[in-house]
Amino acid sequence: MRAYVEEMAARLAEVPGVRGVMLGGSRARGEHGPGSDWDLGVYYRGELDLGALRALAGPGVEVAGPGGWGPWVNGGAWLTVGGVAVDWILRDLDRVERVWADCREGRYEVAIQAGHPLGFWSPCYPGEVALGQVLADPSGELARLRAEVAVYPEPLRLALTASAWEAEFLTGIAAKSAARADGLHVALCLSRAFGVLAQALYAADRRWCLNEKGALAVAGTLPAAPEGFAGRVRAILGxxxxxxxxxxxxxxEARALVAETRAALE
Incomplete structure (x- = not known):
């Protein structure tokens, strides 16, 4: 399957507008299981030849162009090869480089994006490059960018660890909703508070956090995490x-955990 995916990446790189292809997700990090998806980041600049992409995907496969899936995960396709999912995820390389420049200055965005219930955090873009594997890179652009993002920016670390203040704010709001038995709002506030803390803990350890999936388990193992962090979060939400x-x-309980985590991050 790996050989097939590498061949697919090479063919994708020949599509006008595509600058290179990276393997991402659990496959790139060596954390995959037998049935894990193969995630291919398709990096492009300018106009993308969607016709060529659709021809490569084959009949019956819908290819969403830039903007088709939302503002950040902005397009791609879901394929099935030999019973295994192979996902194409479009990435505008110009935008990735702009986000990387912002991250180096300690600036980031959190945006609404389908499939990301705690929001899409813009540092995901350089994080994907840092943690991914280059499969096709005719111009060498992805390799150059990957070398740059290998060092986690100190301004970004400071900005994301400082963002933990929001978790305290959210638990304060949740307390008012708890008194009204507004379970949905309490659950939303606490879930986001814990997501913010996970981002801060990752940043404190100079790690890239790509999305919510699996973030809690990893965050609980990081040096700044209070004792039993992940288990306490699960118990509170449960x-x-x-x-x-x-x-x-x-x-x-959440307010106490937030206070401990913030103190550990200072």
Whole structure:
């Protein structure tokens, strides 16, 4: 399968507009299982020949052009090869480089994006390059960028660790909703608070956090994480209930965990 994917990447790189292809996700990081998807980042500049992409994908496969899937994960295709999912994920290389420039200055965005319930964090773009494997790179652009992003920017580390203030703000809001037995709002506030803390813990260890999947388990192992961080988060979210009393108790546990984490990050 690896050989097939490499051949596919080479053919993708021949499509007008495509500058290179990277293997991403668990396959690139060596964390995959037998049925894991093959995620291919298709990096392009300017006008992309969608007709050529659709011809390469084959009949019956829908290829979404730039913007078709939203503002950040902005297009691609879902293929099945030999019963295994192979995903093409479009990445505008000009935009990736702009985001990387922002990250070096400690600037980032968090945006609404389908499939990312805690938001799409813009440092994901350079993080994907840092953690991915170059499969096709005729011009050498991806290799050059990968060499740059190998060093985690100190301004970004400082900005993301400082962002943990939002977790405290969110738990404060959640306390008011708990008193009204507004379970949905409490769950949303606490989930986002814990997601913010995970991003901060990753940054404190100079690690790229690409999305929410699996982030909690890893965050709990990082040096700045309080004892039992991941287990405590799971217990809090699992004990929310639907009445004011259990909701309020969960919020108080969350506020204590947020305070500990913020203190560890300082």
């Amino acid at each position: 004990a929310l209930g639907q009445d004011a009393e259990p909701l309020a108790a969960a919020v108080e």
